[in-house]
Amino acid sequence: ExxxxxxxxxxxxxxxxxxxLRCVPISNHLYFYWYxxxxxxxxxFLVSFYNNExxxxxxxxxDQFSVERPDGSNFxxxxxxTKLEDSxxxxxxxxxxxxxTEAFFGQGTRLTVV
Amino acid sequence: xxxxxxxxxxxxVAEGNPLTVKCTYSVSGNPYLFWYVQYPNRGxxxxxxYITGDNLVKGSYGFEAEFxxxxxSFHLKKxxxxxxxxxxxxxxVSIYNQGGKLIxxxxxxxxxxx
Numbered sequence: 393e394x395x396x397x398x399x400x401x402x403x404x405x406x407x408x409x410x411x412x413l414r415c416v417p418i419s420n421h422l423y424f425y426w427y428x429x430x431x432x433x434x435x436x437f438l439v440s441f442y443n444n445e446x447x448x449x450x451x452x453x454x455d456q457f458s459v460e461r462p463d464g465s466n467f468x469x470x471x472x473x474t475k476l477e478d479s480x481x482x483x484x485x486x487x488x489x490x491x492x493t494e495a496f497f498g499q500g501t502r503l504t505v506v
Numbered sequence: 507x508x509x510x511x512x513x514x515x516x517x518x519v520a521e522g523n524p525l526t527v528k529c530t531y532s533v534s535g536n537p538y539l540f541w542y543v544q545y546p547n548r549g550x551x552x553x554x555x556y557i558t559g560d561n562l563v564k565g566s567y568g569f570e571a572e573f574x575x576x577x578x579s580f581h582l583k584k585x586x587x588x589x590x591x592x593x594x595x596x597x598x599v600s601i602y603n604q605g606g607k608l609i610x611x612x613x614x615x616x617x618x619x620x
Contacts, residue, residue, distance in 0.1 A: 396549070423606050434612045435550070435596060440605035448605025483549060490606030492538045492557045497549035 394418045398484050398498035405474050405505055413469045413501045415484030424467045425485040425495060426459065428452070435483065441467065442490075474505045508533045510599050512611035519587045519618050527582040527614045529597030538600040539580040540608065541571055543593045550596060556580060567591070587618045 397416045405411045417424050426438040439449045441459055458470045467486075471478055481502050485495040510531045519525045531537055538557055542550040554565025556573040564570045571582045580597060597611040 398549075425606065425608075427608075435598075435608075435610040437607045437609065440607055442605065448607050450607075485550075487606060491600035491602050491604065492555070493606075494540060494552040494555055495606065495608065496552065497542070499547070499549040 394496075396484055396486055396496050396498035398482075398501050400501060401499065402502045403504070405503070407476060407505055408473050411471050411474055411503065413471075413482050413484075413503070415467045415469075415498055416465055417467055417484065417486030418496055419465070421486035421488050421496075423447075423487045423490050423495075424459075424461065425487075426469045427483045427485065427497075428480040429483065429500075430477075430480040438469070440490075471503075474503075476505050479503055479505045508599065508601060508609055510597050510609050510611040512595075512597055512614045514614050515612075516615045516617065519616070521589050521618050521620050522586050525584050525587040525591070525616065525618070527595050527597075527616060529580045529582065529611055531578050531580065531597075531599045533599055533601055533609075535601055538602075539571075539573060540598045540600065541565065541569070541580075541582050542596045542598060544596065544613075545593050553582070553595075587616075589618050589620055592616055592618045 399414045424441040429435045439453045440447045456472045481500045483500045484498045487493045487495040540555045541553040561573045596613050598608040
């Protein structure tokens with residue numbers, strides 16, 4: 393069964409450093425997403441991406457964040473200058489359509505900012 | 507503002523008994539409703555969805571959910587719980603023309619005891 397894969401599974405970074413989280417969505421999917429889950433809190437939407445551009449973003453997704461689909465298979469989330477409060481589990485997801493098509497999620501990247 | 511509420515942080519059920527995990531939503535427009543399950547150290551797995559039509563939808567692993575428009579609810583049910591159903595369950599809603607964004611509830615921990 394096809395799946396969304398994320399690397400790395402765990403990333404520890406110093407405050408102020410740049411970090412890139414990587415995802416390989418399901419190959420025939422057209423919509424790509426990033427969500428995050430701070431420990432003990434809800435899963436929160438960050439951004440959706442379609443046709444090589446952002447289609448929706450949340451208030452959380454400020455200028456420190458960016459997304460890219462560099463090569464037609466990978467989908468990345470970059471945080472330019474990490475803060476302690478960026479520590480969370482980050483989930484990548486993809487779907488074939490929207491809004492009535494289910495999204496498939498990766499296993500997550502746990503980001504720890506120290 | 508659009509929101510999803512799962513009023514119970516934890517649900518405890520004996521194996522073989524029926525289970526219900528509650529979800530209510532508040533959105534403008536027609537909702538598309540989803541249930542996801544998260545096992546430890548895994549991503550979110552899609553269980554079932556309501557888009558339109560029959561209010562009772564069936565999904566994976568014997569789960570079903572009932573859409574109730576007047577009560578704005580989408581409760582997850584299973585006639586006979588298994589110990590292996592123990593996990594974290596998330597209700598989510600998607601809205602037309604919002605890039606496929608999912609709004610999640612805070613999650614309900616289901617514990618099924620033998």
